[in-house]
Amino acid sequence: xxxxxxxxxxxxxxxxxxxxxxxxxxxxxxxxxxxxxxxxxxxxxxxxxxxxxxxxxxxxxxxxxxxxxxxxxxxxxxxxxxxxxxxxxxxxxxxxxxxxxxxxxxxxxxxxxxxxxxxxxxxxxxxxxxxxxxxxxxxxxxxxxxxxxxxxxxxxxxxxxxxxxxxxxxxxxxxxxxxxxxxxxxxxxxxxxxxxxxxxxxxxxxxxxxxxxxxxxxxxxxxxxxxxxxxxxxxxxxxxxxxxxxxxxxxxxxxxxxxxxxxxxxxxxxxxxxxxxxxxxxxxxxxxxxxxxxxxxxxxxxxxxxxxxxxxxxxxxxxxxxxxxxxxxxxxxxxxxxxxxxxxxxxxxxxxxxxxxxxxxxxx
Amino acid sequence: xxxxxxxxxxxxxxxxxxxxxxxxxxxxxxxxxxxxxxxxxxxxxxxxxxxxxxxxxxxxxxxxxxxxxxxxxxxxxxxxxxxxxxxxxxxxxxxxxxxxxxxxxxxxxxxxxxxxxxxxxxxxxxxxxxxxxxxxxxxxxxxxxxxxxxxxxxxxxxxxxxxxxxxxxxxxxxxxxxxxxxxxxxxxxxxxxxxxxxxxxxxxxxxxxxxxxxxxxxxxxxxxxxxxxxxxxxxxxxxxxxxxxxxxxxxxxxxxxxxxxxxxxxxxxxxxxxxxxxxxxxxxxxxxxxxxxxxxxxxxxxxxxxxxxxxxxxxxxxxxxxxxxxxxxxxxxxxxxxxxxxxxxxxxxxxxxxxxxxxxxxxx
Numbered sequence: 001x002x003x004x005x006x007x008x009x010x011x012x013x014x015x016x017x018x019x020x021x022x023x024x025x026x027x028x029x030x031x032x033x034x035x036x037x038x039x040x041x042x043x044x045x046x047x048x049x050x051x052x053x054x055x056x057x058x059x060x061x062x063x064x065x066x067x068x069x070x071x072x073x074x075x076x077x078x079x080x081x082x083x084x085x086x087x088x089x090x091x092x093x094x095x096x097x098x099x100x101x102x103x104x105x106x107x108x109x110x111x112x113x114x115x116x117x118x119x120x121x122x123x124x125x126x127x128x129x130x131x132x133x134x135x136x137x138x139x140x141x142x143x144x145x146x147x148x149x150x151x152x153x154x155x156x157x158x159x160x161x162x163x164x165x166x167x168x169x170x171x172x173x174x175x176x177x178x179x180x181x182x183x184x185x186x187x188x189x190x191x192x193x194x195x196x197x198x199x200x201x202x203x204x205x206x207x208x209x210x211x212x213x214x215x216x217x218x219x220x221x222x223x224x225x226x227x228x229x230x231x232x233x234x235x236x237x238x239x240x241x242x243x244x245x246x247x248x249x250x251x252x253x254x255x256x257x258x259x260x261x262x263x264x265x266x267x268x269x270x271x272x273x274x275x276x277x278x279x280x281x282x283x284x285x286x287x288x289x290x291x292x293x294x295x296x297x298x299x300x301x302x303x304x305x306x307x308x309x310x311x312x313x314x315x316x317x318x319x320x321x322x323x324x325x326x327x328x329x330x331x332x333x334x335x336x337x338x339x340x341x342x343x344x345x346x347x348x349x350x351x352x353x354x355x356x357x358x359x360x361x362x363x364x
Numbered sequence: 365x366x367x368x369x370x371x372x373x374x375x376x377x378x379x380x381x382x383x384x385x386x387x388x389x390x391x392x393x394x395x396x397x398x399x400x401x402x403x404x405x406x407x408x409x410x411x412x413x414x415x416x417x418x419x420x421x422x423x424x425x426x427x428x429x430x431x432x433x434x435x436x437x438x439x440x441x442x443x444x445x446x447x448x449x450x451x452x453x454x455x456x457x458x459x460x461x462x463x464x465x466x467x468x469x470x471x472x473x474x475x476x477x478x479x480x481x482x483x484x485x486x487x488x489x490x491x492x493x494x495x496x497x498x499x500x501x502x503x504x505x506x507x508x509x510x511x512x513x514x515x516x517x518x519x520x521x522x523x524x525x526x527x528x529x530x531x532x533x534x535x536x537x538x539x540x541x542x543x544x545x546x547x548x549x550x551x552x553x554x555x556x557x558x559x560x561x562x563x564x565x566x567x568x569x570x571x572x573x574x575x576x577x578x579x580x581x582x583x584x585x586x587x588x589x590x591x592x593x594x595x596x597x598x599x600x601x602x603x604x605x606x607x608x609x610x611x612x613x614x615x616x617x618x619x620x621x622x623x624x625x626x627x628x629x630x631x632x633x634x635x636x637x638x639x640x641x642x643x644x645x646x647x648x649x650x651x652x653x654x655x656x657x658x659x660x661x662x663x664x665x666x667x668x669x670x671x672x673x674x675x676x677x678x679x680x681x682x683x684x685x686x687x688x689x690x691x692x693x694x695x696x697x698x699x700x701x702x703x704x705x706x707x708x709x710x711x712x713x714x715x716x717x718x719x720x721x722x723x724x725x726x727x728x
Contacts, residue, residue, distance in 0.1 A: 261623075267623075
């Protein structure tokens with residue numbers, strides 16, 4: 001997929017200060033596309049977007065060349081890197097239906113994961129041990145049931161949900177608040193690489209964008225917008241997860257919350273949500289049923305195959321392979337590979353052959 | 365108050381086998397009262413209640429004389445003992461509005477507590493330590509806010525709710541499933557005495573009735589029927605508390621539930637209720653607000669004084685008294701008295717006078 005032909009025009013529009021997504025959308029609608037916007041007469045800019053935006057469009061955005069170079073460098077850094085714009089057929093439809101979709105998304109990994117049926121799993125950065133266990137378990141179960149887990153790569157609940165989902169069929173997508181050339185927080189570098197390899201990393205920020213506090217609530221609207229519903233695992237009152245939940249409600253999506261002790265500060269946000277109408281959930285099955293996806297989700301969605309295949313099954317392909325070859329394909333440690341292969345064997349999805357070879361069993 | 369003039373006629377009707385409350389109500393409505401029912405011709409009994417009930421009415425109920433003697437003996441055992449029938453003006457109005465009100469109630473204590481604004485607090489006999497603490501704290505806070513706490517004197521949540529409520533203004537009422545001449549479970553003897561002294565013990569079963577499993581769900585309908593709403597503190601799935609909650613819903617009353625960990629069996633009943641529409645509550649204030657009683661409850665109910673006064677304030681009366689005199693009046697241990705007096709002093713409701721005397725401060 002890579003980048004659209006008019007990537008440079010989109011990029012320049014997005015780098016223009018004082019323009020904003022609303023005015024950019026108006027300009028795009030009026031002129032027909034990003035190149036047409038840039039070529040339009042300043043009088044038209046002024047008429048549509050006002051004098052301040054028109055002035056900004058008339059000047060070269062600050063550091064444009066440097067930033068464009070960074071964006072090109074990132075895009076050329078691997079075949080798994082893509083740029084999606086509002087105009088692309090692959091732009092995730094659910095996100096398009098929201099009040100304020102991003103104009104452009106940087107994606108590293110499987111672009112199709114963004115449009116797949118999925119649920120946001122979010123929560124506190126300072127989750128309790130039980131909260132982290134719950135995030136991991138719900139992430140795993142949702143992914144296993146064929147629902148992509150969308151989250152924000154943050155410390156705490158986000159990371160645990162991603163980790164849980166990586167072991168399931170549908171995988172996981174991390175929407176981050178920085179450019180995709182860096183990982184924030186740094187300690188999630190290895191997790192980000194696994195997500196990119198088996199799901200997708202997504203950002204609306206161009207490469208080079210550092211972590212800025214104001215960008216994270218913006219990022220939350222994308223997580224909510226990509227998802228059929230949002231699960232809040234643990235959240236204090238006045239937490240960012242409640243913003244995500246509110247954005248989900250505004251987008252007409254379901255909100256789910258896990259209850260806890262009335263004496264636990266990290267459950268108060270969840271309880272507030274339930275009081276306001278969020279669905280109390282005890283299991284991933286509660287979510288699947290509420291989304292009316294039936295059991296299993298894939299069947300109700302009319303899919304014979306899991307929505308996104310287990311990354312290990314994908315790496316297995318259809319020929320017998322050694323565990324070493326699988327290690328090379330996935331980049332996973334041998335111990336993790338052995339455990340996952342055993343699980344798949346027990347599920348009847350993988351056969352162990354003589355000579356240390358493994359082979360996928362289709363239709364098992 | 366004591367017993368109605370026609371107590372013996374009511375008693376005989378209630379002791380008649382194969383009659384049941386529905387048919388008894390039909391007979392009472394057709395004939396005008398219990399004496400008139402007993403004096404009506406057998407043909408009328410047959411017409412209204414059918415042949416089996418008519419046959420039973422024509423015979424003396426088994427052990428009638430012994431049972432009547434037990435009932436009279438109980439009633440004569442103290443001036444705090446009362447019999448309330450459907451026809452009494454003091455019969456609690458909310459209970460009268462339910463689908464199946466008891467025909468007769470044995471009451472030991474303050475009859476007016478049954479008609480006061482109140483909330484049922486129920487839950488598991490095998491509650492967790494946290495569940496017991498919650499029951500105690502909600503019982504205390506509701507009673508403090510002027511709401512009588514109705515419960516069932518059972519082990520676990522019931523007893524903790526009663527205990528908490530005894531320290532508050534409005535007090536507590538225990539609806540039991542045995543005759544009032546015995547206490548079940550036995551270890552709640554002292555608790556039952558305190559409830560009778562500062563609230564009320566209630567039963568629809570005549571003295572001499574032993575604890576029978578089938579009577580306890582019946583008892584639950586009275587707890588739910590007396591209450592503006594029912595709070596379930598902790599409950600496993602398939603627990604008696606869920607029956608009480610269902611009966612509350614059927615009577616058009618609110619149901620409240622305290623959430624907990626999704627991994628705690630004793631929270632699963634509460635979570636099931638919340639999923640079915642019960643209100644998740646974190647504090648007693650949540651209940652008061654949901655009942656639209658405002659804050660404090662008394663003010664919204666149009667009462668200047670607490671609905672039922674703090675039992676200690678009542679014992680204090682309006683003259684200075686010694687702590688020994690209070691001990692004699694309340695039967696409370698000196699240590700408990702000292703703690704409660706200090707609390708009331710801190711609340712500005714009691715003044716400590718020279719010479720170890722205490723006096724109530726009205727309008728403080």
